[in-house]
Amino acid sequence: MLLLRGPRRLRPPAPRAPGRGASRPLPPPPQVLCVKLSGRLKCYQAHFYSTVAPPDEVTVSYRHGLPLITLTLPSRNERCQFVVKPMLSTVGSFLQDIQNEDKGIKNAAVFTTDGTEIATSTLMGFLLMNDFKLVINKITYNVQCPKKEKLSSEHTTDLEDMKSLVHRLFTALHLEEFQKKREHHLLEEIDHLKGQLQPLEQMKAKIEARSAAKTSGILWAGLALLSVQGGALAWLTWWVYSWDIMEPVTYFITFGNSMVFFAYFLVTRQDYTYSAIKRRHFLHFFYKKSKQQHFDVVQYNKLKEDLAKANESLSRLRRSLYLRTQVEELNEKN
Template structure:
């Protein structure tokens, strides 16, 4: 802000007056001002105190209405919207070039008023001829670009705090809305996950019991029923069969036979089956979680002390 103040002081007095005329005493806004006059049928453009004044006839009341435009901040969409607000009887309104090419709503009025254009209101078409403006020399154009850059920087400096507050409120409202949407899904997910985890744990214990039973049966057959000479080939084929089963698992899942990964895979399998039964939308839950994380990250970046212009030590003391 001090740098902008210093830059503003270095601007000549004539340039300051021109900036104030263009921006309305530095209160940069897209609002327009109007006044009603005597009836007429054409659309005229005049300049008053450096600002263009567009006078047109409202179709419903057949009254003349003046709109004072701030060309550097007012867009065509804002201008047309204000005309419709003034006369509710307008159904169709648009601005086109002389060759019937429609202008977008984001077009600045400063650009529109450089050349002749057509204004279409309902079934009437008006040919608008703005007053000619002298073409600036390259030096004047460079100075004007500098002034425009200064205006934009001043606008950003004057409205930065307001924009950040509005954006912060918007992000906080979005977080509250996402929390309300996630709360029932979180409860359902917790219930499904707890039941799936219990079933997976039970399956792990069943596997341990089966392996223990197999080891006990082989020991009983080795020492009490048969001898080691008879059971050795049996244990070999059991071991080889286990190796085949592990390799088949790798071929089917493209993963190593690692017990934590197997447990996680089985848990997810049970979870998705139960979620389908309970009609739990996993994709919607993941989408809301991603949007919640993105909103939190945006809020954290917005509240960054560098963006707020606060010393980092001051923020640490508050924490």
């Protein structure tokens, strides 16, 4: 507090004798200001206000044009920042980075504000356009994304074109590296599938051998029955009865066989051919033996399909690498 005291009275100077300097006016008397501090100093304390986010809050900020997501790791109880590349990073890669940073995170997912789960293939640039929910170990964090100023349609179109151009340039520059990584990944996948198929292939070979043996036995038994039937008809025709008696018998036998063939078609919806009968009996014995040997046919078929797809992808990738090499050689020659 400032106090102002009144003017201090000073003695006027003695009058001078009249002369040259008598006509000069005298200066006004000076005033002295005295400053005094009143009150207790300890009562005047400064108050500091913090703008730091709470330790359990997930925040999104921008630094050097890139989104910066800050969250608390549950195991170490420490704040950690993750830099996100909007056009390259996906929700799945972001969640994987969180789990790699803290091994105590068992599950993590991202949902919209209305509770709809967001796919892991979604780009982070689209995710950061709106608010979302981050679930880590069954704990939900409401994340508020800073709103950007709306740009004009013309400026937005130019910006999107620039982003697309940068993305294409990045893809072109890193295409060879990506193809090599893809080839290495496909080779590892093929080796893994072959390792899973090896015991199943051995079991399948044994079941096929037994099923083929039983099918062949049934076919030979059918040939034996037809031979016995022909021999019996010949014996009855030439040694017991005459042809006049056996002719209607053979006619009804042939008609009965035709009825059996037609009934086979109605039941199986297949023509009565020897190859179809052999295949049908083989599959019957194969599935019967598979159940007995606990051979999973569905898993075996799925592994075979995955192996075929992996081999096809590898052949296409190597074909593209070969064509790229040929083009580079031609360019060097030219």
